[in-house]
Amino acid sequence: MGHQSSDTNAWRIRRSRRARHVRLKVDPVDGLVVVVPTGFDERLLPALIEPQWPWIQKQLRRFGDSLRSPGTVAELPEEITLPAAGQTWRINYATSNASSLRVTTQPDQIVRLRGPVSDRAQVRAALKRWLTRTARSHLVERLDELGTRYGLAWARATIRYQRSRWGSCSSSGTISLNAQLMFLPPELVRCVLLHELCHTRHMNHGPRFWALLDSCEPDHRHLHRELCRSRARIPAWLER
Numbered sequence: 001m002g003h004q005s006s007d008t009n010a011w012r013i014r015r016s017r018r019a020r021h022v023r024l025k026v027d028p029v030d031g032l033v034v035v036v037p038t039g040f041d042e043r044l045l046p047a048l049i050e051p052q053w054p055w056i057q058k059q060l061r062r063f064g065d066s067l068r069s070p071g072t073v074a075e076l077p078e079e080i081t082l083p084a085a086g087q088t089w090r091i092n093y094a095t096s097n098a099s100s101l102r103v104t105t106q107p108d109q110i111v112r113l114r115g116p117v118s119d120r121a122q123v124r125a126a127l128k129r130w131l132t133r134t135a136r137s138h139l140v141e142r143l144d145e146l147g148t149r150y151g152l153a154w155a156r157a158t159i160r161y162q163r164s165r166w167g168s169c170s171s172s173g174t175i176s177l178n179a180q181l182m183f184l185p186p187e188l189v190r191c192v193l194l195h196e197l198c199h200t201r202h203m204n205h206g207p208r209f210w211a212l213l214d215s216c217e218p219d220h221r222h223l224h225r226e227l228c229r230s231r232a233r234i235p236a237w238l239e240r
């Protein structure tokens with residue numbers, strides 16, 4: 001049936017009876033999709049894809065990295081705005097001689113970091129863990145609402161950091177969502193969640209998949225185009 005998500009590889013394989021050659025596609029939601037003819041030996045893929053990396057990177061960069069100036073190290077944030085949830089959190093840094101950082105959230109949307117706060121790598125890692133937790137509670141709730149509303153059942157949801165895609169859905173019904181969705185406005189998040197929920201019924205991008213998505217979100221074409229540009233919404237401190 002294809003549309004397997006393979007997390008060890010940075011791409012997803014889709015089998016197509018009509019495909020005559022291996023074809024690479026970069027999709028705003030799914031990231032790199034490799035379309036292979038049925039019966040094609042998957043072990044040959046890495047050697048085929050490898051030479052295409054410059055092109056693939058360029059396509060992925062089109063999803064927004066273009067707005068970022070290369071080589072600069074971004075300041076760590078004083079506040080973090082999460083449009084998906086309509087929240088802005090203030091970040092409070094407190095130095096102590098503890099060897100590891102402790103993160104606590106306080107009322108009034110304050111995130112407090114206590115420990116070696118001048119250790120940039122530790123701060124970024126701690127904020128990423130906080131963001132993943134925040135994303136989990138918010139996105140799973142949204143997924144629940146949308147699944148119930150449109151009668152689309154999903155088995156499990158995982159939230160993780162993904163560089164090249166916003167979401168994926170496995171054939172067992174596990175929906176995997178990018179924690180960085182929290183930086184997108186609610187209508188784009190909704191579109192990604194609906195896209196993955198529709199994959200629980202149709203594990204491909206065939207006409208029936210688009211018809212189903214159409215019935216849940218008539219504006220999805222416009223929103224998908226918007227998603228192509230939205231990597232620029234991810235704050236620079238997360239990336240370097």
Ligand SMILES: [Zn+2]
Pocket residue numbers: 029030195199204205
């Ligand atoms: Zn898809």
